[in-house]
Amino acid sequence: MKPDAAKPEKATKPKAPDAKPEKAAKPEKAAKSETAAKPKAPDAKPEGAPASAFLAACRGEKPSHVPVWFMRQAGRSLPEYRKVRQGVPMLESCTRPEMVVEITMQPVRRYGVDAAIFYSDIVVPLKAIGVDLDIVPGTGPVVENPIRSVKDVESQLRDLEPDDVSYVTEAVRGLVGELKGTPLIGFSGAPFTLASYLIEGGPSRDHRLTKELMYRDPDTWDALLGRLAKIAAAFLRVQVQAGAQAVQLFDSWAGSLSRDDYERYVKPYAAEVLDAVADLEVPRIHFGVGTGELLGEMADAGADVVGVDWRVDLADGIKRVGSKRAVQGNLDPTVLFAPDDIIKAKADAVLKAGSKARGHVFNLGHGVLPATDPDALARLVDHVHAYEVR
Numbered sequence: 001m002k003p004d005a006a007k008p009e010k011a012t013k014p015k016a017p018d019a020k021p022e023k024a025a026k027p028e029k030a031a032k033s034e035t036a037a038k039p040k041a042p043d044a045k046p047e048g049a050p051a052s053a054f055l056a057a058c059r060g061e062k063p064s065h066v067p068v069w070f071m072r073q074a075g076r077s078l079p080e081y082r083k084v085r086q087g088v089p090m091l092e093s094c095t096r097p098e099m100v101v102e103i104t105m106q107p108v109r110r111y112g113v114d115a116a117i118f119y120s121d122i123v124v125p126l127k128a129i130g131v132d133l134d135i136v137p138g139t140g141p142v143v144e145n146p147i148r149s150v151k152d153v154e155s156q157l158r159d160l161e162p163d164d165v166s167y168v169t170e171a172v173r174g175l176v177g178e179l180k181g182t183p184l185i186g187f188s189g190a191p192f193t194l195a196s197y198l199i200e201g202g203p204s205r206d207h208r209l210t211k212e213l214m215y216r217d218p219d220t221w222d223a224l225l226g227r228l229a230k231i232a233a234a235f236l237r238v239q240v241q242a243g244a245q246a247v248q249l250f251d252s253w254a255g256s257l258s259r260d261d262y263e264r265y266v267k268p269y270a271a272e273v274l275d276a277v278a279d280l281e282v283p284r285i286h287f288g289v290g291t292g293e294l295l296g297e298m299a300d301a302g303a304d305v306v307g308v309d310w311r312v313d314l315a316d317g318i319k320r321v322g323s324k325r326a327v328q329g330n331l332d333p334t335v336l337f338a339p340d341d342i343i344k345a346k347a348d349a350v351l352k353a354g355s356k357a358r359g360h361v362f363n364l365g366h367g368v369l370p371a372t373d374p375d376a377l378a379r380l381v382d383h384v385h386a387y388e389v390r
């Protein structure tokens, strides 16, 4: 860990002067009165200043270096995370602002990544409005009373108010001070992925009950996804209004859908979430696992950046996303268990393909696996940062 001490410096130096004006501008932009106004500005350049490498790449501007961060960069792969989390249940840890700040900062300090991802979970806003659920270690979110009817929707899901998640606002504000210019990514689960947990009652391989409800009971489906879209948008707004400079919408399980069903049953609600935060003028990243066949649709839902999983050759992914949006990804997370020369060669292939995109944010194709060696990630960050931007 110590030999890496210089890295965050290296990563923050180029962006520090530019990051401040942006940050200062945020609270004004986030004024409540703007909620209704939705001028779409995917390419907005606040104050005309070149942004951080991460923000520049998201907006399709030329960054000083290829920016890199990792999904699940904070988490069980880090010994310092395991230490802080000892004896504290996952969902409780998300309600303690000091712990959230510390855990979010850990990978930024260790790796000098170009963005921080807010430490929380997609089910936090659901828990905050009273849904009886927990995160079971090694399993994931488990819901006590699954939602399967309009009555369930109405009795269990209400709108999310900023006061329901005041600990999120507090943690984001704390982070903005600590991060010193490194952008913070706020996030939310997308309606379909949240719906899957709520309908199935827990993680599912085939999403059978979810799809069954989708086909059989469109009224309940629309009521449920409509309400989840509002909750997701509200959760993103809270984070941006407190200072997050980008958002990622995780539709992790959307890849289980055919394109036709995605378009009809899911895309309108993802689009609603993305549209509901357009006025905040922060880059919106849209990501799912196994979504190779849906990339065009996910881009079309209104994202500025589309996350590509590793099953898709990035050059193909870029074609599917189109020339109007940036891409994020897409090294296979298990490549980090390969010898160093293979990691580098595979990273180079991603970098080379990414250089043809409108913008490229280097990432894995999904989250860091808990068994990953943090030193391998540290070497990967250095390798990406050394790549020359043409």
Ligand SMILES: Cc1c2[nH]c(c1CCC(=O)O)Cc1[nH]c(c(CCC(=O)O)c1C)Cc1[nH]c(c(CCC(=O)O)c1C)Cc1[nH]c(c(C)c1CCC(=O)O)C2
Pocket: 070, 071, 072, 073, 074, 075, 076, 085, 090, 117, 118, 119, 120, 121, 122, 123, 135, 136, 137, 138, 139, 140, 141, 187, 250, 252, 289, 367
């Ligand atoms: C599907 C999903 C969930 N949560 C999330 C998603 C979408 C991203 C994805 O596709 O992976 C999102 C999430 N969850 C967490 C983060 C924050 C930080 C980060 O990415 O670095 C983010 C962005 C923390 C977490 N969320 C969770 C952990 C691990 C729990 C722990 O450390 O005790 C972390 C660090 C728990 C969780 N929560 C969820 C799962 C599947 C799990 C893993 C269960 C397990 O294997 O134990 C639901």
